[in-house]
Amino acid sequence: MRPKTKKILFVFTTLVFMFFYIPIIILMAFSFNDSKVGTVWTGFTFKWYGSLFSNEAIINSVTNSLIIAVVTTLIATVFGTLAALAIHRYNFPGKQAINFLFYIPVVIPDIIVAVALLALYGWLDVTLGIATVFPGHVAITISYVMLVVIARMAGLDASLEEAAKDLGANEWQTFWKITFPLIFPGVLAGALLAFTISLDEFVISYFTTGPGSDTLPVLVYSMVRLGVSPEINALSTIMVLLIVIMVFATGRKMSVSK
Numbered sequence: 001m002r003p004k005t006k007k008i009l010f011v012f013t014t015l016v017f018m019f020f021y022i023p024i025i026i027l028m029a030f031s032f033n034d035s036k037v038g039t040v041w042t043g044f045t046f047k048w049y050g051s052l053f054s055n056e057a058i059i060n061s062v063t064n065s066l067i068i069a070v071v072t073t074l075i076a077t078v079f080g081t082l083a084a085l086a087i088h089r090y091n092f093p094g095k096q097a098i099n100f101l102f103y104i105p106v107v108i109p110d111i112i113v114a115v116a117l118l119a120l121y122g123w124l125d126v127t128l129g130i131a132t133v134f135p136g137h138v139a140i141t142i143s144y145v146m147l148v149v150i151a152r153m154a155g156l157d158a159s160l161e162e163a164a165k166d167l168g169a170n171e172w173q174t175f176w177k178i179t180f181p182l183i184f185p186g187v188l189a190g191a192l193l194a195f196t197i198s199l200d201e202f203v204i205s206y207f208t209t210g211p212g213s214d215t216l217p218v219l220v221y222s223m224v225r226l227g228v229s230p231e232i233n234a235l236s237t238i239m240v241l242l243i244v245i246m247v248f249a250t251g252r253k254m255s256v257s258k
Contacts, residue, residue, distance in 0.1 A: 024240060031233035048234040055231055060212075061219040062235070064130055065199055068215060072137040072198040077191040079138075080145025081183075087146070088153045105143040113139060114207035121208070128210030136204035141197050145190035152186025192246075 034043035052058060086092075087099050105113070117136050126132060160182070164174045180187075202217040209218060220232060 027233055028237045028240065031230065031237045033230060033233075036230060048230040049238075052231040052234045055229075057214075057219065058216075058231060058235060061214050061216045064209075064213055065216040068130065068133050068137060068205075069195050069198040071134060072141055073191050073195040075134070075138050076141040076145050076194040076198075077187060080142045080190055080194075081149050081187055083142070083146045084149035084153060088150050102143045102146050105140045106147070110140065110201070110203040114204045117204070118207045128208060128213075130209070130213045132208045132210070133205055133213075133215070136208055137198045137201060140201070140204070141194035144193050144197065145187075148190035148193060149183060149186045152183050152189075156182055 030041070031048060032044050032046065033041055034045040034047070035041065083102065087095065087102075113136055117132070120126075121128060121132055156179070161174050161178050164178045169177065200217055201215075202221065205215045206218050206221070209215060214222070216235075223229060223232065
């Protein structure tokens with residue numbers, strides 16, 4: 001590669017990273033701003049972190065978001081992994097159609113899923129709440145888990161499973177001692193993707209949550225009209241730091257598993 005081309009690629013890459021990360025850095029900096037106005041710096045303070053944990057509305061919305069994200073991740077990971085195993089290993093009537101159905105939630109707009117669920121709940125006379133959010137979140141995340149796991153299984157060496165069976169292992173032992181450790185990085189990546197998608201999902205949550213069960217994205221949206229509180233900046237900073245720690249820990253785990 002020519003030196004001039006390397007410089008152009010370096011500058012372009014730097015600009016892309018600046019475009020993504022400078023707004024996040026500014027947000028984190030203003031979480032320590034003494035002013036309630038997010039665009040005016042008046043001094044350094046930690047008071048927004050203190051008031052964050054005493055804001056009942058924010059704490060409740062974060063709790064709701066975490067509950068929904070964790071439950072969604074567990075359901076989507078289990079069934080997405082099972083779907084990947086079935087589609088990758090077995091031939092059965094309607095396999096192509098089922099495989100196609102798993103791709104639809106990836107490309108279909110969230111607003112369609114949200115409106116469809118709202119219409120269904122209205123037809124069934126279901127009271128909206130936290131429980132009515134799960135089906136929509138699971139529907140859109142299970143496909144991502146399946147696609148990630150099936151991509152991992154594409155590089156799986158089938159001779160390892162055959163060798164385990166030749167040595168006397170049954171199907172259950174072969175799966176837990178051979179197959180699962182090999183596909184675990186894909187399962188973990190799919191679970192993290194499902195958790196992230198569910199945690200920041202707004203459209204489906206907005207249409208399917210009821211009074212008193214707002215998620216964090218829905219709460220932030222409702223606050224935008226009057227101005228986002230600096231407490232949201234503090235919460236965002238904490239979430240960014242937790243995500244960075246989680247990504248590093250996951251990367252370390254995946255590198256060790258290799």
